[in-house]
Amino acid sequence: MRIATWNVNSVRTRLEQVTAWLAAQQPEVLCLQETKVSDELFPQAAFEALGYQCAISGQKAYNGVAILSRLPIEAVQIGFDALLPDDAESCRLSEQKRVISARIEGLRVLDLYVPNGSSLTSEKYTYKLAWLSCLQRYLAVQEQQGEPLVMLGDFNIALEARDIHDPERLNGGIMASDAERSALRQALGDRLSDGFRMFEADSGHWSWWDYRSGAWDTGRGWRIDHIYLDDVLQELATGCVIHKDQRGNLQPSDHAPVVVSIAWPPAEEGDDEEADLG
């Protein structure tokens, strides 16, 4: 089973690129961020024509997340308030459409668009830290449901120096500050690990390149789009790759897709070939 994430920076502007990529790659699941469209205008038919069901949570012009799946989508949960209905903060933070999850083949797929924060002195940065704190409470409730979890999306945080092209200059700034990193690490706890880092230890692998300053042409990127696996799924992961080529498209998103491969559903006892030989 392959599950992907892609911040498309407007699903309508990027529709041809996304459908072409889906047709070529055919992942079972694609999670989108920054769809930038209200639900009634979401281009659902174009994805259904390729065999994908859609679960969407959008708003006009800003934010917006969606889960596309070739396998049946069940038990969709939208916003933090789906799991934290009595938490006033979760309701406030759910006004921006940044959280959607669905059960697919028995897996809970949680698609997130973490706030950017703008700068360390901005009110948006305070919002980002509050959002990450709420995520931690949300995940504690999710864990009680007993479903295996894949949490993926645009985290707008580079967790380590090796995730940034120029850590000497950028460590400590927005998307790389101690407070953001620590808030995300607290939410991850012992349960969730970065799928990409299970297979690649080196720096130089980016998922986002700024549109400005020729960042793409000069290879100055960040790795801020992540796929986190819980301890059950870590054992079953077989690969995690960034489709960097999509950043080289004409009129590209500033983010590239990231794809994880998981041996799911796991083989049952007696499912292996030896058992069939008797």
Place this chain on the structure above:
DNA sequence: ATGACTAGCACGGCTAGA
């Protein structure tokens, strides 16, 4: 570098992203 690009909204020039 208070810079740069890109998208949405709306049709002029903002906001927002990261």
